[in-house]
Amino acid sequence: MNAVRPLRRLLQMPPRGARQLTTTPPNPYRNRRRLKAEPESYTTPPPTPYTSGEISKLSKYYTNDQVASLLEGESAIDPAHFHNRRRQPDHDPMKLQYFDDLSTLDPILDSPWGPQIYTPGHPLQPLPRLDHLLTLSASSSTATASSATSDPPWMREVSLKTGFSVAEIRRLRTKILVSHSVVNQTRMGKIRKIYCLSVAGNGNGLVGIGEGKSVEHSEAQRMATYMAIRNMMPVPRYEDRTIFGNLDIKVGAVELKLFSRPPGFGLRTSQYIFEIAKCLGLSDLSAKVSRSRNPMNVCKATIQALRSQKLPETIARGRGKKLVDVRKVYYNGAV
Template sequence: MSKRALYQLLRTANRPRIHGNGCVKAQIARESTDATKALSEKISSEIKQEVAKLEFPTIITRSDHIQRLSKYYSPKMLKSIIAAEQTVTPDLWDKRKKAKPLFPLSYADDLAKHDPFYDLPRMPWTDFSEPHQPVPPPSDLPQTVPPDLMNTDVVEAELANNRGISRDYMRRLIVRPLVRKLVSNVTRLGKIRSFYSLVIVGDENGMIGIGEAKDRNESSRAVMKAKSKALRNMFYIPRLDNRTIFGSLENNYHGVDVQLWPRPPGFGLRVNHLIHEVAVCAGLKDLGGKVRGSRNKMNTIKATIEMLRNQVLPEEIARARGKKAVDIKKTYFSARK
């Protein structure tokens, strides 16, 4: 009888039976106690013999080795294995090419040694007589802590110290959150939702800034973060007579085609509502424009700011043509009446 059959016999001895009426009743073993004990002793003795053979194998001869391999490999594979074993001699094994790590240690065979480069730090506070090294002293360099984007006072203090901008000036700026929406980042763990915000700030006198931010919890926090970034990214937009642009502008930004034209005094801002907000923050009063193609809000705002920032000034044209800036202004940049 095989081992599998003996184990199956023991399982069926105590297995419960399900009768037709649905009641589960445990079947009482019919065999006597002496017969069950004799059966279990026989199984345990056979298992012990097999374990003894596996734990303490005797010296394996060449024929036993080939016979053992023949149980797992086909004749063709067995022939190739024997041929490979015959080609590898002890001399070849000793002369084998060892792996060379990128940063090898000089004591690969003896870990009780010390490497002068890796194990001994070259610091003044190192004490090799003690098993535990002391804590390094604090550095004298100032620690640069990133400012909190949610704290307006921290951002204002940083700008006041680094750029010399007064807090009263920053508090008088116009803040326009033009884009606020819920976005999703699709990852392998699922969709991660967050609030997106695009904010522009300006002083109505040529200075304008744009900022983008996200927050997973609240939309207002995203607006505050975007405002802080916009304050850091402020730049100056040149204007003709402090009211309009210097010439016709056109920009294609990711499918959004924006065109702007200068207009005479009193014309007003007859442009897209998003461009209108940008113009108010920048201090432009007379402007005409058209948005063609896509109507994406973010791209429309970015295309407008990119055009206003990269205007061709009269000084640049005059320098390229070898003329005076006054002549260029009278010819090309005079106000239309």
């Protein structure tokens, strides 16, 4: 043993299995070290020789040879070193003041780990991944190969990048929201192009917007639709019909406010927010746009507000609370 923890400490340990229970909360400042240390309060009485009973108790932890070597080692140390050493404080001010068992994971407070499994209606469900779209197997039928070659090239490219099949991409709801001409002044003169902003969604929690610019109007629409499908992201919905609480956001000079509404309220918004809500799958929503009503910024503000929702489960987990939706659990959404 060393001078910091002598062999006598084993004799002062409580019996194994015993606990010192008390209802008095610990005082973190009980044994706080003072600025000017007092040597008398940190000294211990000089040790006394071991008795035969104490040596027999030490035999429970060590063999006879180990006890003899430990006693020889302690006898080689001057007892004054034990007498003048500083006693270790009983309270650690940096110790975690937790009463819970930190070796187990709490289902609410602790973040889940490992592979996440979401239900089909969950807003964070992963996009469906079809392996046969990435590499066409040699065993595919002739009809499938002929239909794949007849699809537009941009649809096949979107299918490879997103994981959706061409049939699923055709079933997506798309809409051109903004379309106007723009002019770029260069040294060669004025170059006129067509600008388009499109929205795409599956009506079940996925929505995205995209922009496209080209000389031809059809090409600009295709580019905008292509980018909107690629930019689709999941958006949380409350009861698959409205948003989680009211949202307030500012993009540029546009100040947008979205309000969650009860069932049967409908969509009472502007035409741009209406189309975005339809592509997302919202049925009860109202909005108010103040100051600027630029169509492009209104669309961008709506998407940014929908993606910045704070879920009640996340807020409850951060506060260490347990959240129960009364309407869903007790009334099954009937009230």
